[in-house]
Amino acid sequence: MSLTTDQAALDQWYVLGAVSHFPFGTPVETGLLGEPVTVTRRDDGVTVIGAGRSLPVRTTYNHVWTSFGTPARDIFALPEATEPDRRWLYCGGVRVAASGLRLIENFLDLAHFPYVHTDILGSEEKPEVAKYEVEQRRDVDEIWATKCEFFQPKAAAASDGGQISQYMYRVVSPFNVMLYKTPPTAPNRWDVIALFVQPVDETHSIAHPFMLVIDPTSTDAEIIAFQQMIFLQDKIVLENQRPALLPLQPGRETPTRADLSSVLYRRWLKEKALTFGTEPRTDGVAAGA
Numbered sequence: 351m352s353l354t355t356d357q358a359a360l361d362q363w364y365v366l367g368a369v370s371h372f373p374f375g376t377p378v379e380t381g382l383l384g385e386p387v388t389v390t391r392r393d394d395g396v397t398v399i400g401a402g403r404s405l406p407v408r409t410t411y412n413h414v415w416t417s418f419g420t421p422a423r424d425i426f427a428l429p430e431a432t433e434p435d436r437r438w439l440y441c442g443g444v445r446v447a448a449s450g451l452r453l454i455e456n457f458l459d460l461a462h463f464p465y466v467h468t469d470i471l472g473s474e475e476k477p478e479v480a481k482y483e484v485e486q487r488r489d490v491d492e493i494w495a496t497k498c499e500f501f502q503p504k505a506a507a508a509s510d511g512g513q514i515s516q517y518m519y520r521v522v523s524p525f526n527v528m529l530y531k532t533p534p535t536a537p538n539r540w541d542v543i544a545l546f547v548q549p550v551d552e553t554h555s556i557a558h559p560f561m562l563v564i565d566p567t568s569t570d571a572e573i574i575a576f577q578q579m580i581f582l583q584d585k586i587v588l589e590n591q592r593p594a595l596l597p598l599q600p601g602r603e604t605p606t607r608a609d610l611s612s613v614l615y616r617r618w619l620k621e622k623a624l625t626f627g628t629e630p631r632t633d634g635v636a637a638g639a
C-alpha cells in the first residue's frame with residue numbers, strides 16, 4: 351500500500367539515484383510507494399518493479415527516474431546536457447531529516463547565504479538580497495526566478511576571489527529544482543546545479559545534488575567536495591527547521607521580499623493540490639483551494 355493517496359505527488363517523476371553509481375539489483379527505498387523497489391539493468395534497458403508491477407522508468411541525465419502514478423509530462427528539458435565541454439558530476443545521495451519540499455524551498459533561498467554559507471556563498475557584511483523577478487511559466491509548468499544577484503566570497507571550487515554571481519532558479523517539478531549560476535571561468539555561460547529529491551517519507555528525504563559545470567581546472571574531487579560542504583551546511587539548518595512539514599496555510603510563516611520565489615512555489619504547490627510533505631491545514635480550506 352502506498353504511503354500516500356496524494357495523486358499529485360504520486361504522478362511526479364522521482365530520481366532514485368545516478369545511473370553511474372546505481373546499486374542495480376538490490377532493493378531501493380522509495381518513499382511514496384511505502385516499500386522498496388527493485389531496479390535492474392539488462393541489455394534492453396532498465397526496469398523498476400515495485401508493489402508487484404512495473405513502474406514507469408527513464409534514465410535521463412544520468413539518473414534513474416520512476417513514478418508511482420501516471421506522469422502528465424515527460425522529464426523536463428535540459429539543453430545544457432548536450433554541450434560537450436560540461437563536466438557531469440554526481441555528488442552522492444545525502445539523507446536529510448526534512449520534508450523534500452523544505453529542501454527545494456531552502457535551495458531557492460538567497461537570503462540564507464551569508465548566515466549558513468558564511469564567507470563562501472555570502473558575507474555577513476553584504477546580506478542584502480537585491481530585487482529579482484519570479485514567474486510561473488504555464489506552458490512548461492515551471493517556476494523561474496531570474497535576475498538574481500549576490501556577492502559571493504567563494505562562489506565555486508574554481509574561484510580565486512569574490513564575485514557578484516548572477517543566478518537563475520528553475521523549479522521543474524515539486525521535488526526537483528536547479529539553479530543556473532555564472533561560472534568563475536566563463537562569465538557568459540551558466541553552470542547548472544540541480545537538486546533532485548527522493549522522498550523517504552513526509553519528513554525524511556534523500557537529496558541528490560547533480561552538477562553540469564564548466565570548470566576546466568578543478569578536479570572532480572574538488573568540485574564534489576565543495577558541493578558536499580555547502581550541502582552539509584544546509585542539512586544542519588533543514589533538520590532544525592520547524593515545522594518539519596512545509597506550511598501552506600497563509601500566515602504560518604511571514605514572507606519577506608527575499609522570499610518571492612518561496613511564495614510562488616507554495617502557491618504553485620497549492621494549485622497542484624499537492625499535500626505530501628506539507629503541513630495539514632487547519633483553516634478549513636481544502637488542498638488546492
Ligand SMILES: [Fe+2]
Nearest residue numbers: 456462466584
Ligand atoms: Fe544553502
